[in-house]
Amino acid sequence: MAAGPPGSLPRLLLLLLLPPLSLRGRGQGLGQTRFVCTSVPLDGDVCAAPAPGAGSAEELRSAVLQLRETVLQQKETIMNQKETIRELTAKLGRCESQSVLEGLPGEGKGGRKGPLPKNTMGDLSRAPAAETLSQLGQTLQSLKTRLENLEFSRMNSSGQSHNLKDMLQSKIDDLEKQVLSRVNSLEEGKLGPKNDSEERGKIESTLTSLHQRISDLEKGQKDNRPPDRFQLTFPLRTNYMYAKVKKSLPEMYAFSVCMWMKSNASPGMGTPFSYAVPGQANELVLIEWGNNPMEILINDKVAKLPFVINDGKWHHICVTWTTRDGVWEAYQDGTQTGSGENLAPYHPIKPQGVLVLGQEQDTLGGGFDATQAFVGELAHFNVWDRKLSPGEVYSLATCSSKALTGNVIAWAEANIDIYGGATKWTFEACRQLN
Numbered sequence: 001m002a003a004g005p006p007g008s009l010p011r012l013l014l015l016l017l018l019p020p021l022s023l024r025g026r027g028q029g030l031g032q033t034r035f036v037c038t039s040v041p042l043d044g045d046v047c048a049a050p051a052p053g054a055g056s057a058e059e060l061r062s063a064v065l066q067l068r069e070t071v072l073q074q075k076e077t078i079m080n081q082k083e084t085i086r087e088l089t090a091k092l093g094r095c096e097s098q099s100v101l102e103g104l105p106g107e108g109k110g111g112r113k114g115p116l117p118k119n120t121m122g123d124l125s126r127a128p129a130a131e132t133l134s135q136l137g138q139t140l141q142s143l144k145t146r147l148e149n150l151e152f153s154r155m156n157s158s159g160q161s162h163n164l165k166d167m168l169q170s171k172i173d174d175l176e177k178q179v180l181s182r183v184n185s186l187e188e189g190k191l192g193p194k195n196d197s198e199e200r201g202k203i204e205s206t207l208t209s210l211h212q213r214i215s216d217l218e219k220g221q222k223d224n225r226p227p228d229r230f231q232l233t234f235p236l237r238t239n240y241m242y243a244k245v246k247k248s249l250p251e252m253y254a255f256s257v258c259m260w261m262k263s264n265a266s267p268g269m270g271t272p273f274s275y276a277v278p279g280q281a282n283e284l285v286l287i288e289w290g291n292n293p294m295e296i297l298i299n300d301k302v303a304k305l306p307f308v309i310n311d312g313k314w315h316h317i318c319v320t321w322t323t324r325d326g327v328w329e330a331y332q333d334g335t336q337t338g339s340g341e342n343l344a345p346y347h348p349i350k351p352q353g354v355l356v357l358g359q360e361q362d363t364l365g366g367g368f369d370a371t372q373a374f375v376g377e378l379a380h381f382n383v384w385d386r387k388l389s390p391g392e393v394y395s396l397a398t399c400s401s402k403a404l405t406g407n408v409i410a411w412a413e414a415n416i417d418i419y420g421g422a423t424k425w426t427f428e429a430c431r432q433l434n
Contacts, residue, residue, distance in 0.1 A: 263376025334397030
């Protein structure tokens with residue numbers, strides 16, 4: 001080991017040359033680890049001290065600078081990550097604090113009407129159910145008061161009453177969609193199911209009462225129109241909105257089912273009708289579920305129907321069937337679009353069941369699933385206990401034979417009860433053909 005200059009105390013500098021590192025901008029490591037001892041004057045430059053091997057001090061300086069650069073980069077990355085975490089935490093806090101809408105359609109700022117976009121409703125799964133439903137109840141109470149004023153106006157001026165009725169009916173319809181949507185969301189969120197169920201029952205009862213009173217105001221119009229000039233509307237996909245036919249089906253060895261239908265629901269328009277009997281929930285069902293084509297089920301046996309109708313336009317459809325060989329035919333807008341056989345052959349349709357419009361039954365008269373609910377409008381649902389001819393189907397679709405009605409189930413307002421917010425409106429079957 002070399003000695004230092006005379007008169008000065010030499011000191012030993014232990015230099016550790018690191019093992020190979022993967023540093024940014026450096027293509028190779030520093031070589032195998034080694035320890036080097038050398039004497040340096042007290043006032044000497046460490047980095048300038050001679051060391052065995054060419055360029056060792058230069059390599060050390062370069063390694064130190066690159067390590068310092070790496071540390072600075074890591075520190076900057078950590079700071080950026082902390083900033084991102086703070087940002088996300090702030091956004092999460094804002095999302096959690098937003099619970100319900102501020103206002104309802106037609107009641108908000110600037111008198112904005114119509115349903116708001118779904119993503120403006122806030123996180124309903126976090127909304128206080130009692131507070132939300134209480135606000136809706138207050139709004140409904142306000143509408144009830146206005147209805148009473150409307151009825152008073154009817155006694156004094158039939159013209160003014162009609163105008164007020166139309167305006168109020170529009171508001172009720174918009175409100176109804178919001179109420180049912182919120183109740184359904186609260187149910188899915190499972191916030192206090194018992195209390196939510198009770199509140200939902202109260203709201204449904206109030207809505208039914210409102211519609212009944214509107215119907216009373218229209219009584220004069222109904223008295224002057226044919227009993228079949230109406231449609232059913234199912235605006236939302238729920239498990240409690242439906243209509244029920246008061247009559248059951250008899251035992252049938254053949255049938256024809258025809259109706260007018262309008263929907264743009266996706267995926268799948270749901271279940272226009274279902275007929276269940278004791279021991280068999282799928283005795284007779286028409287359903288379009290998910291991305292599957294529309295199907296007809298008889299005694300749980302299935303045939304796929306070539307209908308293309310969920311375009312938001314009115315369409316006339318018919319399905320005929322006979323128990324002999326299970327032969328079926330499908331008609332859309334008066335034209336046969338498909339046929340087949342071996343659909344529940346030699347199985348008669350059983351009597352004493354429940355016929356529901358708008359829902360698929362998993363149990364007799366119930367067990368509804370919201371994902372299978374019909375969304376759209378339906379009219380002139382007629383059932384015959386025989387197979388209609390192609391000419392008869394065409395005349396129904398083109399309105400050239402208005403006298404042809406179902407001999408088993410005839411479309412008449414007195415034969416249909418509605419539940420859960422489904423509505424009845426005046427409808428002229430052939431107005432879209434003119």
